[in-house]
Amino acid sequence: MAKHTCLMIGGGGMAANWIRIFTNDFSDRIEIVGLADVNTDVLKTQGDALGLSTSQRFIDFNEACASVKADFCGIAIPPKFHNPAAIAAMENGMPVICEKPIADTWGAAKAMVRTAQKTGLPCAIIQNYRYADNKQELIRIRDEGRLGGLQYVVGRYGCDFRRYTAWGEWRHNMDFGLLIEGSVHHLDMLRFLSGGDCEILIGFGWNPEWSSFKHYSSGFYLMRMDNGVHSSYEGNSSAAGMEYCWNHEYYRAEFEQGTVEIAGGNQIVIHRVGSEMEVYAAPPVRYEHHHHLFDEFLNWLEGGEPSDTRIEDNIKSFVLVIAAMETTVDGQPKQIADYLSDLDL
Ligand SMILES: NC(=O)c1ccc[n+]([C@@H]2O[C@H](COP(=O)([O-])OP(=O)(O)OC[C@H]3O[C@@H](n4cnc5c(N)ncnc54)[C@H](O)[C@@H]3O)[C@@H](O)[C@H]2O)c1
The missing domain is CATH 3.40.50.720 (NAD(P)-binding Rossmann-like Domain)
Incomplete structure (x- = not known):
């Protein structure tokens, strides 16, 4: 080739x-x-x-x-x-x-x-965090029904960016830096882990007095997906105690027969009522992060399948950032279909 x-x-x-x-x-x-x-x-x-x-x-x-x-x-x-x-x-x-x-x-x-x-x-967008051992294992747990049905997923991100420029100067000066630069990864991940597209999103954003950001550094958002799974997101770029920073974000999936927790590394933790906690290393994926996306994109150019994160799909993640910005401003729930109605997807 x-x-x-x-x-x-x-x-x-x-x-x-x-x-x-x-x-x-x-x-x-x-x-x-x-x-x-x-x-x-x-x-x-x-x-x-x-x-x-x-x-x-x-x-x-x-x-x-x-x-x-x-x-x-x-x-x-x-x-x-x-x-x-x-x-x-x-x-x-x-x-x-x-x-x-x-x-x-x-x-x-x-x-x-x-x-x-x-x-x-072809136009593909990078969503590197999907391609990690623990995320892919959680998808298999869900798809193979190992713990029965999935009820909801919780996502938490917290970085100590209280020092100005700690997250690159322009991110401290822009509007909605948390949502545009950070949460775009996490809202995509909640969509990916839940296995559904978002129907309704609502939430709040704020900027603590001691924030190093000109605009909101923090927020809580809730989503209902079209497959009945719910999800919640906590984002905090002014974290001062517990950090769930890049590559260590915390996700918890509540299934019918157990709870799965993942964060940094490749560890999978499964809790079941009345049983010892099960902890194991997720099987390794062939290519992680950007490597996966580059390989997938080159395969697409060579006549293979389109990238999972092609722009026509990834717009359904990016719209969550836009809806989160708007609900932050007006406090109203956002119907995601309203945003996508004039696109032919
Ligand atoms: N996927 C991830 O994990 C991840 C992590 C960090 C950044 N990013 C993304 O990467 C992109 C770049 O972020 P960054 O932190 O590298 O930014 P950066 O400010 O470091 O800029 C990257 C480069 O772009 C150049 N540049 C800036 N404006 C340009 C222009 N108009 N024309 C040509 N070159 C220009 C800069 O000189 C610099 O060399 C952003 O979209 C960001 O969200 C992704």
Whole structure:
């Protein structure tokens, strides 16, 4: 199989992680042939390391999309630039794999869905936390009915970001940083673990006096899914005691015949009334996190199944962030179907 050429938009932060994975672990399948980053130091360092000529380095991603004819475009820059970068890439004929969240606004996200549909090009969104040993094992417990039916799932996220810039400066300055940058992972995970799409979402958000964020750092949200499973979410970027920070988020699934708890690592804990607690290591998955998503996306480009987190599906997770923002503002329950009604999904 020939290598897939890639135009990479973003070179530092998470994008540096992508480039490291591409060059270390996917060098037989991916070749970066263009790089765009507004930071000229990043552009030079990464461009030199990748052996790119000056004509393959760009400050402006629009120019990059118009000049580089790559087999796909990878996008790992802040959310407000996802829409213009992804649309420019698809309009120039390139499939896209893009970091979460889809975009920074509902309108921007829907425009990306429509561009993917209009061009017919693959567009996948990163939801790396789904692809961990313990999450996949919980899905098997559910799907194989090992503990009977599933009643509800609880998700908890708490990070001690009380120091300004602890979570990257721009996240402390933006509106709804918790929801747009953080909860987008957790609401997607609750959708994934519950096995249903959300029908109704309601909740609250707030900013404690001592928060290092200009906007809400914390919130509680409840969802009823279309398969009858309920879920609750606790998000706290001002955590001062118990932390359930990145890769250590806590999920508890209440089944008919037992309760399953997962958090960091690959441990599965099962509680049953009248029995000893059962603790075991979840069987390893072949590829974890971003590796899984890159492999799945390349397989899609090669004629395989579309990515599970393709934009037409992931919009059903991103809409939960938008609904959570709106219920936070007006205190009203949000019917998710109302948001999706003008999309052809
Ligand atoms: N999946 C995950 O676990 C995870 C973790 C962290 C970040 N992210 C996501 O990755 C994306 C980037 O976040 P980050 O923390 O790496 O951000 P960042 O601020 O570190 O920026 C990443 C790079 O993008 C460049 N950049 C910024 N604006 C640009 C523009 N307009 N054009 C070209 N380059 C530009 C920056 O110079 C930097 O090199 C976000 O969508 C974020 O949500 C995902």
